Amino acid sequence: MNKFIIKRILICIPMMLVVIAIILVLVSFSKVDPGKMKLGTDATPEKVYEYNEAHGFYDPLPVKFVKFVGNIFKGDFGISYYYDRPVWNDIMQRWPHSLRVTFLGLIIAMTIGIPLGVLAAVKQYSLIDRIATTLSMFLSAIPVFAMSVILMYIFSYRLKLVPASGIKNGWKSWVLPCATLGIFYSARFLRFTRSTMLETIRQDYVQTARAKGSSETVVIWKHAFRNALLPLITVTGTTLGTLIGGVVVIETVFVIPGLGTLVVEALSRNDIPLVLAAITILAFTFLMIMLVVDIMYAVVDPRIRAKYRSTNRKKRK
């Protein structure tokens, strides 16, 4: 079991390296010159050359790659071409905002989606079920940015309840972004919970539990739901993964200075250290989440654990 975990962790490292390499190659095609960007109207060719040289912009790709990766192991993420200060500063300043939106949104989504999903499954075909399913259908068909815009219009501009954008208004600024994400992803949780619950409810062991005389609540929560946990973990993991990518959209619409907008700005300025660092962190987080999901999956499901007792594994997806 531990072998599995260690093996998975170790594999992440070469994967990260490949990701960094891919991004580096893609971004290297950009024709934007960071020295000119920084020096602006001050930019004489000599000065530009000097600036770029000092920041390692003219290093060939492999050198850039090795330097970047090597520095990470030393704990240094490099100096931003544009801000001329350690990349870490800007990332740390903006990372908390992205995290806040992502996690709060996720929690709201789970709080709405999971109980409703259970309810819908238990009372299948009832009015609640139909409304819930219909709503979740709709929510999956509207893109996140569209929902953000609609909610912004209704709750900020018409009802004037919350600020439309920016983060200067304390906790109120976060209501709309987190609520948008929460409502949007609750649909996913609702559908998954509902379908897995439906499946497990039909299983024999649930019938057995009922036959044994356990109350309905116990049956639902102790038996059925527990078994639905497994796919739920997977869904949580994948949703978190999608959120990391989608955070750019929320940050753009609600003007939140987070990691997503940082990537966009850094890309437009060809600020390679910043881009690499930000994407490394995002990809790394993503991989870690997937890893945790896989591990929990293995831990929770005794069948998989049993498989690992045997020598050869043949994982079927």
Place this chain on the structure above:
Amino acid sequence: MTKSTTSKTVPGKRKKQSGPLQEVWKRLKKNKLALVCMAIIAILLLIVIFADVIVPYENAITQVVALKMAPPSAEHIFGGDGLGRDLFARVIHGSRVSLFLGFGATTITTIIATLLGSVVAYVGGKADAIVMRILDIIISIPTILLALAIAAGFGIGIPQVLISVSLAQVASFTRVVRAAVLNIVDLEYIEASRAIGLSDFSIVMQHIIPNVIGIILVQFTMQVAENVLMCATLSFLGLGARIPTPEWGKIMAEGLPFLRYSVHIVIFPIIFITTTALSINLLGDALRDAFDPRLKGRA
């Protein structure tokens, strides 16, 4: 109540294609909802094809001062956008780009994934493991960031969006195909075909692929809806279609600065996007149910 039989239970019978597919079609027709969705999708496709007939493209790009931010009226049923262009014309012509992006990216993904997934599942072994690893790496870069990185390097344009989106989806699609193929590869009649001396290539093309068509079709449909939404999102962020070409996500981005004053610019694209995605999703669900009625009742 499964009337049809899948190749699983009756091995050795070749040329199963016509049977199951016709069964599927019959089942699909019985589903009223599916028919409504198909009708809606058909209407959308008609709009895409006959956009020029419905309203000239000129209206979508000609700026009229009087039309600037105009609310819906009898003459201009969707009103005017921020630059005085007829919003109805823009939304209608925008459907071309939006649907082209969505369908196009999915088609690319399907082709790659089908070939890759079948071959890899069939061949198995080391190649299988390596390819799967590579695909895992690609998914660890979020789609939007991948699209942004490609745009940074190669500029803004429709091909760039197509490539980013199709690449990002290849991994999951390939997995699905691979799983489906794995189910079939072990079958006896494949062994039999090999024994007769059919080349691997023929086996893949003639036996494996036709039998997984059902799964591919369902996955394709689900993927199209997702891709239409993703491409709309990327257009919203500024990638994809160039000025002045309309696209649903782009129209919404153009309307966002004026949101304080009026909502009509963003409402109409949203209606279209939602209807499209919803119909395709529902159709995909119905298709899946039609292919395997045992799965009915699941979300």
Place this chain on the structure above:
Amino acid sequence: MKKKRVSTILITALLLLTTLTGCASGVTKNDPTNASASASTSTSASTAETSNPTVQPPTQKMKTELNIRTTFDIATIDPHWTIFYTDFYITNQVWEGLVRFAAGDVTKFEGVLAESWEINDEFTEFTFHLRQGVTFSDGTPFVAEDVVFSLERMAVSSGMGNKVRGVIEKCEVLDPTTVKVTTTSCTPQFLGLMASHRGMIVSKEVCGRMPDPMAAIALADRQYMIGTGAYMIDTITPGEGASLVSNKNHYWGEPYFERLNFLLVADDSTAVSAFLNGELDQVQINTRMDKELIEADSNFKTNEIRMSGIHTIAINNSVEPFVDNLALRQAIAYGTNEEVYGEMAFDGIAVTDKKAIISVFDEGEEAYSEDYETYEYNVEKAKAKLAEAGYAPGELTLTMSTSTNMVGTAAATVFQQQMKDIGINVEVLPLQPGAFQQLQMSGEFQIAYILFCSIPYDAPGFHGTFFQPSGIAFFLQFDNPEFQALIAATSTAKTLEERIALYKEAHTLISPLAYYIPMARAVTVMAISGEIRGDSFEPAVLTAKYRDWYMSDYEGFYDPYPGLD
């Protein structure tokens, strides 16, 4: 079962649609009842005022902090090295120059650190009599040597803003209260240079403590950011803004506002929301609807500032197909409809009167003229010129570079449409602001939408920068030796009249050549809180001296600094 499902979905869909479309109605207007109430009190107050012109300042201040929006992050807080507007806003409060522009008039000057001055007839010798008893905010006395040092420092600072390099021959201290500056040639605009952002005076003593007195002050080194101005730097937070507190030692007395907060809000919509909420006191308005909304609300007021700036279609005259192709340029000129630009691209916030937009400079500025030859909007002529240039309709495709913000894309889209009408295809290339700025500097474009401005006001500097065939920022890249000669002659002209004549001749020369095509004159609209008084924006430098501002709910005038003249 199926039927119910379908109907449920349809009903829910209908409900959602109705709620959404129900919200889709017109413009939100502020509640008018509030407005009329405060209006009536102010009118009654003002009738009381006119009978009693000077009133004592109210004992209790309405507000002690002013919140000002900025659009860019802080780059450099050093008066001799700043380039960006955000930084100018701040340095303009902390440091002062020898003179400043009289409110709204760039040909008249008021003394600040200089009480009076004499200029010789050839505009080569400027003698300033300095104000006595002035100290820098840390107590260091202001002495004549500071002026000499500052001029030296100005001269070595680099960048587009450096207009004094090569201009000053020598600067000498005649006595502790007098400084004489000798320029290398006739420099009628010298006072203007001293009044602009870069002309600020720093302390020789304070800068002497820096490792390199001539280098730019780093953002972290607040101990060197010492000026004679009414405000001092309190905090600088990269990514968020800066906060300034009033200088208690200021010779004019303590300013009304005790604290100035410069807040970075990149997004226009967010800024307007914050302004309407009262969280910001000053915001630049870019859309007509915002302007109408704010003007309709008597809690706010707007300042419209005509800028020495023109929204331009800048042509790169050194690349194909524009090299030696006058007919093509004329085609574009004839095909340009300024009114549409004004309405569509700049949302009515621009001046499109043809006479007003030919010259980059505005009325009153030395290179201004209404008489340059213009190209009227005439599609037929445009098409004819296109044919003359050798292109069939639809044959030519040009690429216009622009920035991704709303104004930039709107301008480019209008351009594309207008060119289509005359038979030229245009590809629009939107670039992020950083990349776009770089593009302008490097000149690697075919056509671009550029806002030409002469801020701070400086005709020679402007020409020297933008109208050269090469250099740091050579947008138009045209090579016209006659023009260069005329411009060069302006720096040796003996009198102002001579210079004005030279500029006129130079621009009369190139106007018909359509090296650049004006879209509209730029106008900046600043919205500020309604109770602010004494507000003015110096058009030439486009900032304000917040020391002059105060707040009052009386419409009438009162002098916040009764002791001063």
